[in-house]
Amino acid sequence: MKKIIEDRSPLSLRERAEGEGKTPSGNYLRAIGAVAWKDLAAELRSKELLSAMLVFALLVIFIFNFALELDVKTRDSVTSGVLWVTFVFAGTLGLNRSMAIEKDRGCLDGLLLAPVDRSAIYFGKAISNLAFMLIVEIIVLPVYSLLYNTNLFQPGLLLIILLGSIGYTAVGTLLSAMSVQTRTRDVMLPILLFPIILPVVIAAIRASGAYLQNMPFDQILPWLNLLIVYDVIFIAVAFMVFDYVVEE
Amino acid sequence: MIKVRKLVKRFGLKTVLRGMDFSVESGEFVALIGPNGAGKTTFLRILASLARPSMGLVSVAGYQLPRQAADVRRRLGVVSHQPLLYVDLTAAENMTFYGRMYNLPNLNDRIDEVIELVGLTNRRNDLVRTYSRGMQQRLAIGRAVLHNPDVILFDEPYTGLDQDASAMLDEVLRTVAARGRTVVMTSHDLARTEDLATRFDVLSRGKIAASATHKDFGSGNLLSFYKGVLEEGRQN
Numbered sequence: 403m404k405k406i407i408e409d410r411s412p413l414s415l416r417e418r419a420e421g422e423g424k425t426p427s428g429n430y431l432r433a434i435g436a437v438a439w440k441d442l443a444a445e446l447r448s449k450e451l452l453s454a455m456l457v458f459a460l461l462v463i464f465i466f467n468f469a470l471e472l473d474v475k476t477r478d479s480v481t482s483g484v485l486w487v488t489f490v491f492a493g494t495l496g497l498n499r500s501m502a503i504e505k506d507r508g509c510l511d512g513l514l515l516a517p518v519d520r521s522a523i524y525f526g527k528a529i530s531n532l533a534f535m536l537i538v539e540i541i542v543l544p545v546y547s548l549l550y551n552t553n554l555f556q557p558g559l560l561l562i563i564l565l566g567s568i569g570y571t572a573v574g575t576l577l578s579a580m581s582v583q584t585r586t587r588d589v590m591l592p593i594l595l596f597p598i599i600l601p602v603v604i605a606a607i608r609a610s611g612a613y614l615q616n617m618p619f620d621q622i623l624p625w626l627n628l629l630i631v632y633d634v635i636f637i638a639v640a641f642m643v644f645d646y647v648v649e650e
Numbered sequence: 651m652i653k654v655r656k657l658v659k660r661f662g663l664k665t666v667l668r669g670m671d672f673s674v675e676s677g678e679f680v681a682l683i684g685p686n687g688a689g690k691t692t693f694l695r696i697l698a699s700l701a702r703p704s705m706g707l708v709s710v711a712g713y714q715l716p717r718q719a720a721d722v723r724r725r726l727g728v729v730s731h732q733p734l735l736y737v738d739l740t741a742a743e744n745m746t747f748y749g750r751m752y753n754l755p756n757l758n759d760r761i762d763e764v765i766e767l768v769g770l771t772n773r774r775n776d777l778v779r780t781y782s783r784g785m786q787q788r789l790a791i792g793r794a795v796l797h798n799p800d801v802i803l804f805d806e807p808y809t810g811l812d813q814d815a816s817a818m819l820d821e822v823l824r825t826v827a828a829r830g831r832t833v834v835m836t837s838h839d840l841a842r843t844e845d846l847a848t849r850f851d852v853l854s855r856g857k858i859a860a861s862a863t864h865k866d867f868g869s870g871n872l873l874s875f876y877k878g879v880l881e882e883g884r885q886n
Binding site for chain 1: 698699700701702716720721723724726728730732733734735736737738739743747748750751752753777793
């Protein structure tokens with residue numbers, strides 16, 4: 403036991419950690435990686451978050467498949483809308499659960515006690531949330547392609563989906579950290595989130611739709627620009643305010 | 651080691667701490683006792699930089715809160731009634747995660763040492779979800795001392811523990827105290843607290859109502875001292 407809680411030695415563990423030439427940016431990136439690794443490792447075991455998102459997403463596209471009798475032309479025009487509605491609702495389930503796991507077991511306090519800039523916690527959570535969303539999207543896309551007889555594996559469309567998902571998780575991770583502090587968190591997150599992600603959802607739907615209907619690139623570009631600007635702005639906002647959001 | 655002057659904490663219209671003064675010297679073991687709702691947990695959360703003071707000065711290990719919060723957190727360990735562990739990770743994985751967050755050198759060796767301290771070596775690769783409450787609390791203590799902090803805060807650490815687990819926690823607390831670490835602990839278990847702490851501060855109505863050592867109230871008389879302070883407070 404004597405080694406564990408050391409006597410006051412000239413060079414304690416903490417001082418060694420501070421003095422081993424590890425740069426602040428290196429520590430920051432290490433903390434981001436630790437949070438993302440922890441979320442992915444825990445989810446790999448429990449699968450509670452991914453399975454809920456995936457089942458929900460598949461049910462939505464099945465329901466749309468049976469609800470809408472689509473000819474080829476109509477199908478191209480509604481595909482982007484159906485896809486993004488599926489991603490957004492499934493993503494909300496994941497965002498809620500991801501932060502609730504931290505809050506319910508008191509682990510959020512454990513994260514906040516770490517001696518790192520708290521924005522590192524935000525980026526770690528955002529990266530793992532994005533990874534969960536992309537996994538769901540990778541599974542949903544081929545199922546959708548089969549059911550609706552349309553090829554969604556096109557590089558341009560995948561880029562639009564990636565940009566839209568980044569914007570969605572950037573805002574969603576921040577707002578889920580806020581809503582998880584409230585008693586009505588399950589209801590609160592979509593109420594807070596949907597109005598704010600409206601620009602990113604509209605831009606993603608328009609850009610995806612234009613791409614699938616083979617419109618010229620200059621008609622897609624403004625929506626792509628909007629997605630990029632939205633992503634940059636909200637990542638910057640989250641970086642600045644996350645500390646205040648999680649502190650009492 | 652810890653200095654608090656005129657600390658006020660408000661939640662909306664409700665004032666929980668009302669100009670509290672408090673100080674702890676290096677190596678002291680202070681028990682903070684008081685009725686439910688007195689503000690003990692709120693106070694520890696402010697010391698741990700989990701809550702922001704509304705007014706007043708707070709410094710831990712020479713660093714001001716909230717301005718130098720990261721420096722304070724590097725020197726602080728916290729054990730609460732919640733273990734702050736991920737149940738879908740193993741004990742070793744939990745320690746690896748927290749070790750990375752604290753950027754500890756020689757992490758694998760340190761994890762081995764800490765897991766051995768809390769007596770979980772043969773369960774180190776089992777998921778925390780399969781642990782009993784007592785085992786989770788033991789691992790939580792390991793998590794709190796992993797980075798060898800100068801100050802350790804214990805917030806009701808005995809909650810939900812059986813006799814064996816409580817005895818094990820006693821042993822760890824004694825080791826912490828013997829090694830010169832500064833400890834602040836809140837607990838409703840006055841008998842255990844009396845054996846462990848060197849100073850006893852009664853927190854009532856958002857302020858320290860009284861402070862005493864064993865010499866002031868005599869061995870085995872903490873309960874009567876505590877009741878006397880609360881009764882005096884009611885009469886005033």
